[in-house]
Amino acid sequence: MAVTAHDSGLAGGSLAVDEETDLALLDQHLLKTNTLSKRMTTILSQLDTRLSRLDKSIAPLGIRELTRQAANIDLAIAQMTGAPVPSSAAKRKDSYPTTSSANGHGSYTESSSSIPRSGSAGQLPPSQVFSKPASKVVEEKKKKKTESPLSSSPSVMDRKRAVPRTDVLPRWQETSPQLAAPSLPTQRAPSPMSPVVTPQSLSPQIPWSPQGDGGERVILSRGPDIMALGEYFGALEVVIADLEHMNQGLMEGRGGTREQGVAELSSIVEDAFGQCVQMLLQVTRDTMPRPFDPNTFAGSDVPSPATYYPPLSSVRALTARLAAAVYPDQPTPKTTQVLQPILNDCIADLAAARGDWIRRSLTAVSAHVDEAGTGNYEGRGSEKVRLVMKLWDSYLVAAEAEAALAAVTFPGSVGHQLVVETLPYGLTVLNQTMTQVIAGIKKSLTTQTMCLLDLYAALSTFQPKYETVMANLLGQDGADVQNALNPTLSTMRALALRSFPERLVDIRAPARNATQNVSISDTTHSTLADLEALPSYGNLVETLLRSSGHIERSWLMGASTPPSTARSAAEEGGLVNLYAADVLGTLLIHLDTSAKMMRRPLSSTFLLNNLSHIRNTTSSFNADIIGPGAEDMLNRHFREAKQGYLGEWTGLTALLQHTVQSRFNVGSSHDKQSTKEAAAAFFERLSELEQTCRQYPLSRADPHLRDRVGNETEELVRTAYSQFWNKAHGKYDKYLKGSPDEVGRRVHAVFR
Numbered sequence: 001m002a003v004t005a006h007d008s009g010l011a012g013g014s015l016a017v018d019e020e021t022d023l024a025l026l027d028q029h030l031l032k033t034n035t036l037s038k039r040m041t042t043i044l045s046q047l048d049t050r051l052s053r054l055d056k057s058i059a060p061l062g063i064r065e066l067t068r069q070a071a072n073i074d075l076a077i078a079q080m081t082g083a084p085v086p087s088s089a090a091k092r093k094d095s096y097p098t099t100s101s102a103n104g105h106g107s108y109t110e111s112s113s114s115i116p117r118s119g120s121a122g123q124l125p126p127s128q129v130f131s132k133p134a135s136k137v138v139e140e141k142k143k144k145k146t147e148s149p150l151s152s153s154p155s156v157m158d159r160k161r162a163v164p165r166t167d168v169l170p171r172w173q174e175t176s177p178q179l180a181a182p183s184l185p186t187q188r189a190p191s192p193m194s195p196v197v198t199p200q201s202l203s204p205q206i207p208w209s210p211q212g213d214g215g216e217r218v219i220l221s222r223g224p225d226i227m228a229l230g231e232y233f234g235a236l237e238v239v240i241a242d243l244e245h246m247n248q249g250l251m252e253g254r255g256g257t258r259e260q261g262v263a264e265l266s267s268i269v270e271d272a273f274g275q276c277v278q279m280l281l282q283v284t285r286d287t288m289p290r291p292f293d294p295n296t297f298a299g300s301d302v303p304s305p306a307t308y309y310p311p312l313s314s315v316r317a318l319t320a321r322l323a324a325a326v327y328p329d330q331p332t333p334k335t336t337q338v339l340q341p342i343l344n345d346c347i348a349d350l351a352a353a354r355g356d357w358i359r360r361s362l363t364a365v366s367a368h369v370d371e372a373g374t375g376n377y378e379g380r381g382s383e384k385v386r387l388v389m390k391l392w393d394s395y396l397v398a399a400e401a402e403a404a405l406a407a408v409t410f411p412g413s414v415g416h417q418l419v420v421e422t423l424p425y426g427l428t429v430l431n432q433t434m435t436q437v438i439a440g441i442k443k444s445l446t447t448q449t450m451c452l453l454d455l456y457a458a459l460s461t462f463q464p465k466y467e468t469v470m471a472n473l474l475g476q477d478g479a480d481v482q483n484a485l486n487p488t489l490s491t492m493r494a495l496a497l498r499s500f501p502e503r504l505v506d507i508r509a510p511a512r513n514a515t516q517n518v519s520i521s522d523t524t525h526s527t528l529a530d531l532e533a534l535p536s537y538g539n540l541v542e543t544l545l546r547s548s549g550h551i552e553r554s555w556l557m558g559a560s561t562p563p564s565t566a567r568s569a570a571e572e573g574g575l576v577n578l579y580a581a582d583v584l585g586t587l588l589i590h591l592d593t594s595a596k597m598m599r600r601p602l603s604s605t606f607l608l609n610n611l612s613h614i615r616n617t618t619s620s621f622n623a624d625i626i627g628p629g630a631e632d633m634l635n636r637h638f639r640e641a642k643q644g645y646l647g648e649w650t651g652l653t654a655l656l657q658h659t660v661q662s663r664f665n666v667g668s669s670h671d672k673q674s675t676k677e678a679a680a681a682f683f684e685r686l687s688e689l690e691q692t693c694r695q696y697p698l699s700r701a702d703p704h705l706r707d708r709v710g711n712e713t714e715e716l717v718r719t720a721y722s723q724f725w726n727k728a729h730g731k732y733d734k735y736l737k738g739s740p741d742e743v744g745r746r747v748h749a750v751f752r
Contacts, residue, residue: 053222057218057222215235216234216235216236216238216239217235217239217268219231219232219235220232220235220236220239220268220271220272223275224272224275224276224279226279226283226314226318229317229318229321232272232276233321233325236269236272236273236325237325239265239268239269239272240269240325240332240335242265243262243265243266243269243334243335244332244333244334244335246258246261246262246265247262247333247334250262262334266334266338269335269338269339270338270339270342273322273325273338273339273342274342276318276321276322277322277342277343277345277346279318280315280318280319280322280346280350281346281349281350281353283311283314283315283318284315284350284353284354285353287311287314287315288353288357289309289310289311289357291357291360291361291364292361292394292398293361293364294361294362294364294365294390294391294393294394295365295390295394297393297394297397297398298389298390298391298393298394298397299393300397301397302397302400302401302404303397303401304404305401305404305405305408305409308401308404308405309405312405312408312409315409316408316409319409319410320409320410320411322343322346323343323410323411323412323414325339326339326340326343326414327412327413327414343414344417347410347414347417347418347421348421350418350422351418351421351422351425352425354402354418354422354425355421355422355423355424355425355426356425358395358398358402358422358423358425358426359425359426359428359429361394361398361426362391362394362395362426362429362430363429365387365390365391365394366391366429366430366432366433368387369384369387369388369391369433369436369437370436370440372384372387382454384437384451384455385451385454385455385458388433388434388437388455388458388459389458389459389462391429391430391433392430392459392462392466393462395426395427395430396465396466396469398426399419399423399426399469399470399473400469400473402419402422402423403415403419403473406418406419406422416475416477419473419474420474420477420478420481423473423474423478423481424478424480424481427480427481427484430484431484431488434488437455438488438491438492438495441495442495445495445498445499445502446499446502446503446506447526449496449499449503449530450529450530450533452492452495452496452499453496453537453540453541455492456489456492456493456496456540457537457540459485459488459489459492460489460540462485463485463489466484466485467482467483467485470482493544496544497544497547497548500544500545500548500555500579501555501556501557503530503583504555504556504563504582504583504586507523507527507583507586507587507590508563508586508589508590509590510590510593510594510597516598516599516602516696517606518598518602518605518606518609518696518697519609519699520609520610520613520699521591521594521610523587523590524587524591524610524613524614527583527584527587528613528614528617528618530583531580531583531584531618531621531625532617532621532622534576534579534580534625535576535621535622535623535625536623538576538623541576541579542574542575542576545575545576545579546575552568552569552575552578553578553582555579555582556582562582562585563582563585563586563588563589564581564582564584564585564586564629564630564633565585565629565632565633566578566581566582566585566627566629566630566633567629571627571628571629572627572628572629572630573624573627576625577624577625577626577627577630578627580625580626580627580630581626581627581629581630581633584614584618584626584630584633584634585630585633587614588611588633588634588637591606591607591610591611592607594606595607600648601645601648601689601692601693601696602692602696603644604641604644604645604647604648605645605693605696605697605698607637607641607644607645608638608641608642608644608645608698608705608709609698609699609702609705611634611637611638611641612638612699612702612705613699613702614634615634615635615638616702618630618631618634642709645709646709646712646713646716648689649689649713649716649717649747650716651685652682652685652686652689652717652720653716653717653719653720653721655678655681655682655685656678656682656720656721656723656724657720675727678724679724679736679737682721682724683737686717686743686746686747689750690746690749690750693750693751694750697750697751698751706751706752707751709751710747710748710750710751710752711748713747713750713751714744714747714748714751717743717744717747718740718741718743718744718747721740721743721744722740725739725740
């Protein structure tokens with residue numbers, strides 16, 4: 001029973017897990033269904049809104065002419081008969097502007113395509129048209145002008161929004177009394193010979209009619225559509241033409257309602273143009289490609305605009321129309337005055353978007369510049385220099401690509417302005433990078449001198465190309481971009497000049513951690529590496545050294561005694577060779593100072609190892625940077641170091657010298673004692689020297705030095721011991737611990 005219950009429990013648990021899994025899946029499907037439902041609802045709602053707006057725009061086109069004719073009829077009848085204007089006609093008059101004259105110059109005219117009708121006659125009787133005296137008609141006109149000026153008529157378009165037209169109604173709405181002809185049983189359709197109503201015979205309350213029929217303002221009120229830019233900018237051109245004509249009249253002194261009309265039309269043009277600008281900025285941000293790779297751009301050809309910016313076709317039509325609206329072929333002073341600030345702001349925003357894209361592209365490599373090592377005396381920061389030059393190369397290619405793209409999107413001065421405002425954004429990354437690089441070099445100028453010279457030489461070579469390209473792109477504008485390398489190169493030049501005397505000071509300084517180490521010092525390695533690399537910057541270093549002062553040895557900073565025995569640049573073979581001689585002289589002073597802090601014979605071994613390495617390295621230099629004065633100085637110091645090393649072995653042989661001749665002509669017993677003491681002292685000192693020389697040997701990387709010094713030492717010791725051996729052999733053999741050959745082999749073994 002217990003097993004059965006356990007099994008049933010497991011089965012029940014498994015079923016519960018399956019049910020929970022099914023419920024979780026159902027919940028996920030329900031969430032997906034709800035999400036899809038909301039999206040479909042949103043799409044259908046947007047579609048319904050668009051269809052409704054489209055229907056509202058299309059439906060009034062069929063009844064527009066009839067509405068206008070009805071309004072004209074009612075107004076003409078009211079004017080000629082003196083009767084009050086019918087309410088329906090007044091509403092039409094206030095809500096819909098009349099059409100312009102046939103020539104399209106915006107004069108105060110009223111469409112006269114239809115004439116008021118009479119009750120039973122074919123046309124209005126003359127008595128009705130001219131029933132009042134002319135003087136009375138004039139007085140009534142003045143009175144009406146005073147009571148109801150034209151400026152009191154409502155505006156068709158308010159700023160920032162379009163006022164809906166009351167005569168533009170959806171097709172599903174019932175016909176209102178405004179659209180129906182007034183019930184006048186006494187009127188009939190006029191004949192073609194009926195008199196045309198002139199502007200002077202109409203009421204001044206009738207508003208001025210622009211070139212368009214009002215449909216343009218409806219189009220502008222809907223906002224721009226990227227797929228229907230022709231229609232939108234066509235409507236904008238009509239409104240701009242009206243604005244310029246009205247503004248011209250205002251400038252000529254014909255006031256009236258023109259001032260208000262210019263303000264209203266300016267607002268319409270400004271709003272319509274601003275919507276296009278916003279659409280352009282949105283499209284630009286949405287279609288911005290991924291940042292480019294500076295590794296690919298550096299040293300490559302300038303890409304075409306379509307390759308550099310693939311969505312070019314989606315913005316090209318819009319940008320060209322925007323520029324043409326502000327700077328058309330025919331001058332439009334008022335429109336340019338209104339739209340130029342908006343276009344300038346648009347160019348600034350576009351430049352910020354494009355410049356930020358360039359900045360993000362360059363940041364990818366800029367981050368690696370700080371991570372790259374500056375290198376030691378073997379690797380002179382070549383990776384850091386390579387990355388820095390890659391940044392400048394890719395920025396130059398991007399600048400040329402931006403100029404080509406701007407010339408396509410905004411032809412003329414607008415494109416040039418876009419380039420001028422775009423390029424400084426990318427330059428900020430380069431300036432920040434160079435600031436960090438220079439700050440790192442300043443922290444350890446001596447160890448990074450070669451990195452500094454590498455970078456200075458590379459940028460100096462790159463500068464003419466950079467300035468030429470930027471001058472072609474920017475012209476007289478963008479001086480900060482064109483001269484971007486000047487502050488950097490000036491700072492680097494000052495650091496390079498400072499590095500020469502500081503290098504001598506750092507070499508002369510004693511080691512901070514003095515140890516009993518006879519190997520080649522780091523100062524020797526680094527100094528020789530700098531000297532070996534110096535000829536590769538021969539012309540640059542020569543120029544820097546000559547510009548640092550009027551005297552030859554300006555790097556000595558006024559020191560009274562030069563560190564080397566070289567006399568002049570002419571004797572050494574050039575100013576660089578003279579500097580190299582002073583560097584080697586300073587290095588020898590440093591080695592002597594370090595050797596004095598060691599005990600003997602370690603000091604001699606240390607000097608011999610370092611001097612031999614200096615002579616071997618300088619002789620293998622590819623360039624002849626070591627002059628005769630420097631070479632003589634090295635040879636002299638090497639001989640002195642070798643003499644000091646052999647002096648320790650000479651002291652060993654001196655222990656045997658006093659037994660060669662009997663002192664004070666004493667007897668044999670005294671000779672025996674002195675021979676015994678000399679032999680004991682000799683072999684004891686020999687053991688000490690063997691142990692010391694094995695613990696602190698000559699450089700194993702210089703077998704020639706070991707063989708040469710070993711042979712000389714062996715010959716020295718063998719010769720002295722042979723004389724001692726010949727004197728004591730046969731009488732005092734028990735004090736002699738080896739023959740001259742055996743002693744020679746022991747000495748030679750030390751240098752193996």
